Amino acid sequence: MSRSPLHSATIIDVAALAGVSKSTAARALANYGSVSEKTRERVERAAKELGYQPNSLARSMITGQTHTLGVVIPDISSHFFANAMRGVSTAAREAGYELLLSSTEGDLSLERRAIELLAAKRVDGIIVAPVSTEETAHLERLENQGIAVALLDRPAPQVKSASYVSVDHVAASSMAVNHLIDLGHRHIGIVTEAVMPPDWQESLDTADGTLLRPSAARLVGYRDALRSAGIRYRDEYVALSAYAKTSARAATERLLRQNPQLTAIYCTDSELSAGSFAALQDMNVACPKEISLIGFDDQDWATLVRPRLTVVEQPNYQLGMAAAEEALAAIADPEGHRRRRTLNGRLIVRDSTGRPRSGRPA
Amino acid sequence: MSRSPLHSATIIDVAALAGVSKSTAARALANYGSVSEKTRERVERAAKELGYQPNSLARSMITGQTHTLGVVIPDISSHFFANAMRGVSTAAREAGYELLLSSTEGDLSLERRAIELLAAKRVDGIIVAPVSTEETAHLERLENQGIAVALLDRPAPQVKSASYVSVDHVAASSMAVNHLIDLGHRHIGIVTEAVMPPDWQESLDTADGTLLRPSAARLVGYRDALRSAGIRYRDEYVALSAYAKTSARAATERLLRQNPQLTAIYCTDSELSAGSFAALQDMNVACPKEISLIGFDDQDWATLVRPRLTVVEQPNYQLGMAAAEEALAAIADPEGHRRRRTLNGRLIVRDSTGRPRSGRPA
DNA sequence: CTGAAAGCGCTTACAG
DNA sequence: CTGAAAGCGCTTACAG
Numbered sequence: 001m002s003r004s005p006l007h008s009a010t011i012i013d014v015a016a017l018a019g020v021s022k023s024t025a026a027r028a029l030a031n032y033g034s035v036s037e038k039t040r041e042r043v044e045r046a047a048k049e050l051g052y053q054p055n056s057l058a059r060s061m062i063t064g065q066t067h068t069l070g071v072v073i074p075d076i077s078s079h080f081f082a083n084a085m086r087g088v089s090t091a092a093r094e095a096g097y098e099l100l101l102s103s104t105e106g107d108l109s110l111e112r113r114a115i116e117l118l119a120a121k122r123v124d125g126i127i128v129a130p131v132s133t134e135e136t137a138h139l140e141r142l143e144n145q146g147i148a149v150a151l152l153d154r155p156a157p158q159v160k161s162a163s164y165v166s167v168d169h170v171a172a173s174s175m176a177v178n179h180l181i182d183l184g185h186r187h188i189g190i191v192t193e194a195v196m197p198p199d200w201q202e203s204l205d206t207a208d209g210t211l212l213r214p215s216a217a218r219l220v221g222y223r224d225a226l227r228s229a230g231i232r233y234r235d236e237y238v239a240l241s242a243y244a245k246t247s248a249r250a251a252t253e254r255l256l257r258q259n260p261q262l263t264a265i266y267c268t269d270s271e272l273s274a275g276s277f278a279a280l281q282d283m284n285v286a287c288p289k290e291i292s293l294i295g296f297d298d299q300d301w302a303t304l305v306r307p308r309l310t311v312v313e314q315p316n317y318q319l320g321m322a323a324a325e326e327a328l329a330a331i332a333d334p335e336g337h338r339r340r341r342t343l344n345g346r347l348i349v350r351d352s353t354g355r356p357r358s359g360r361p362a
Numbered sequence: 363m364s365r366s367p368l369h370s371a372t373i374i375d376v377a378a379l380a381g382v383s384k385s386t387a388a389r390a391l392a393n394y395g396s397v398s399e400k401t402r403e404r405v406e407r408a409a410k411e412l413g414y415q416p417n418s419l420a421r422s423m424i425t426g427q428t429h430t431l432g433v434v435i436p437d438i439s440s441h442f443f444a445n446a447m448r449g450v451s452t453a454a455r456e457a458g459y460e461l462l463l464s465s466t467e468g469d470l471s472l473e474r475r476a477i478e479l480l481a482a483k484r485v486d487g488i489i490v491a492p493v494s495t496e497e498t499a500h501l502e503r504l505e506n507q508g509i510a511v512a513l514l515d516r517p518a519p520q521v522k523s524a525s526y527v528s529v530d531h532v533a534a535s536s537m538a539v540n541h542l543i544d545l546g547h548r549h550i551g552i553v554t555e556a557v558m559p560p561d562w563q564e565s566l567d568t569a570d571g572t573l574l575r576p577s578a579a580r581l582v583g584y585r586d587a588l589r590s591a592g593i594r595y596r597d598e599y600v601a602l603s604a605y606a607k608t609s610a611r612a613a614t615e616r617l618l619r620q621n622p623q624l625t626a627i628y629c630t631d632s633e634l635s636a637g638s639f640a641a642l643q644d645m646n647v648a649c650p651k652e653i654s655l656i657g658f659d660d661q662d663w664a665t666l667v668r669p670r671l672t673v674v675e676q677p678n679y680q681l682g683m684a685a686a687e688e689a690l691a692a693i694a695d696p697e698g699h700r701r702r703r704t705l706n707g708r709l710i711v712r713d714s715t716g717r718p719r720s721g722r723p724a
Numbered sequence: 725c726t727g728a729a730a731g732c733g734c735t736t737a738c739a740g
Numbered sequence: 741c742t743g744a745a746a747g748c749g750c751t752t753a754c755a756g
Contacts, residue, residue: 021727056482058750061732080443089465101463103451120418301663383743420734423748
């Protein structure tokens with residue numbers, strides 16, 4: 001009770017009160033070395049009386065471990081990352097790790113600063129969904145500092161020692177488009193954030209698609225599916241949109257106006273799906289009668305709207321867990337091989353997709 | 363280049379390479395005290411060459427500051443907290459603070475453990491949305507440790523020195539119910555997570571409602587509004603629901619079945635709103651014709667569904683920012699008065715509320 | 725089982 | 741402006 005109000009008790013205070021040396025007090029409190037039962041009890045009583053709270057900074061200084069994982073993501077408020085974070089959080093807690101979180105707003109310089117601060121705080125590992133696939137020097141530097149890196153959702157090929165956890169976006173995307181093709185659709189538009197990677201022609205023929213950023217990989221999956229079905233890929237069916245509902249809405253309206261022959265639309269992202277759905281409503285386009293729609297990510301509203309939305313579901317929570325697991329594995333075994341862990345998306349067919357009408361009124 | 367791979371360079375290595383004492387190197391690198399321009403340059407060059415990364419643990423040991431805020435919330439994946447976190451994140455970053463995040467799943471013992479670990483990590487302040495209003499001994503203890511506390515969304519009256527940031531739930535709730543009353547509704551049900559606090563009778567007559575947990579405060583606001591309008595409060599119009607869509611759905615169906623005279627329903631939470639909306643759909647109840655519905659929290663889907671949902675909107679992002687600001691203010695001025703900061707909810711009238719029908723078919 | 729010494733990587737007075 | 745010493749609160753060998 002009534003001790004110095006601001007400066008909390010240290011191990012020395014506890015030792016003094018218990019009448020032992022600080023080494024002994026330390027052993028008793030942190031459970032290492034050997035201490036007699038009596039001494040331990042005495043020390044513990046003293047600690048309780050003083051309201052002793054260990055200082056893990058001091059401990060970390062010596063052990064070189066902070067039991068802390070850094071998490072660097074573009075936007076904590078997004079559905080995907082908020083859910084992934086819960087997975088990260090669960091896995092971390094079970095392993096006895098804390099989380100140091102930075103939300104970077106998709107800003108590369110903020111990401112750099114965040115990484116630097118986390119390194120200064122000596123986190124044991126970092127889970128990052130990098131803003132850029134190429135600009136990753138700040139991440140590569142972590143290797144030399146002995147900080148484990150696990151990439152979440154977005155690849156960074158130059159960070160050699162990092163594990164990478166994501167959905168197989170190419171396959172998930174193809175699955176969605178194949179569903180439309182199976183229904184008989186031949187004119188399928190796509191609303192996406194991505195620009196096609198410059199080397200997409202090759203990408204189509206290799207498995208490298210999995211090393212593209214998700215949005216690009218999804219676009220590749222779209223092309224793959226069309227190609228396999230012998231359907232021509234048309235640039236004019238690709239509507240680029242910024243990552244925002246209003247933008248997706250405008251992009252969708254443009255897409256439909258300029259391509260009256262379209263009978264289906266596939267959205268590569270949850271945010272974009274909401275925008276496209278709103279566009280159909282605004283334009284009074286009957287769904288799925290005139291236009292079939294597939295969204296990405298199974299959100300709350302998918303079953304609340306009419307028609308219920310057919311979506312590609314991603315295992316958000318599991319992705320977060322897996323990323324944390326990989327980071328922890330890399331911490332436990334710094335020399336171990338880093339892994340590429342791919343989870344599967346799942347198509348949930350609801351009411352927003354159906355057979356195409358012969359023709360849609362322009 | 364080519365240094366010891368795992369052990370990164372310390373200030374001593376830098377000093378040696380630059381040919382100065384470690385005190386001087388430290389001054390040059392951390393920008394305190396005075397160093398000649400020449401020396402500073404030499405030290406900086408050495409630091410760069412060695413890839414020197416400061417160790418902020420060591421610094422924190424001495425300064426007693428970690429420039430870190432702990433954040434303890436029940437569920438990072440919820441719409442409310444995910445958005446609030448973005449506000450916290452922005453405010454913290456602007457002040458040069460990092461965030462140590464714990465998601466506690468609404469489990470009190472996990473919250474206790476999280477608080478203890480944050481204290482051990484010597485965070486400068488903690489933002490917490492406590493699981494319990496009463497069981498807050500672990501939070502009270504933080505005061506003695508000189509850790510600033512800001513409460514987010516949920517009060518904890520016994521934590522005397524803590525600031526508290528939330529929406530005025532009583533007023534927001536009354537506003538929603540008044541809207542229904544103004545439309546002519548007299549039989550208004552409520553779907554809520556809360557049990558009425560034991561002393562609610564008094565609560566109704568005082569401003570203490572603001573010290574209730576949000577769900578209870580919202581229930582009080584509901585009663586207030588009814589009472590002011592001279593409408594009798596009936597226990598059977600209160601449907602208790604667990605915090606889950608399926609539970610809210612079942613609760614809503616029960617409520618409507620057992621009370622055919624109801625013409626309106628008010629939901630006190632975003633999760634519950636989704637469940638209630640789904641229930642109306644399932645039961646084929648025309649909204650707003652047969653039942654008017656008001657939801658809580660303006661989510662994505664509120665404008666995507668039909669009818670568009672009338673809601674009470676909370677400023678989630680701003681609540682997070684305000685909580686961070688309060689924590690930072692308390693750190694800057696430990697003796698300052700703690701504040702109660704109340705933000706306003708806002709009623710957004712859309713299409714799910716209308717005039718009541720004379721009678722609803724049972 | 726227990727204690728004294730050294731040290732983690734810095735910052736903080738205090739001399740020169 | 742610069743350096744040597746002490747110290748933040750612990751843990752880690754090393755003796756006894």
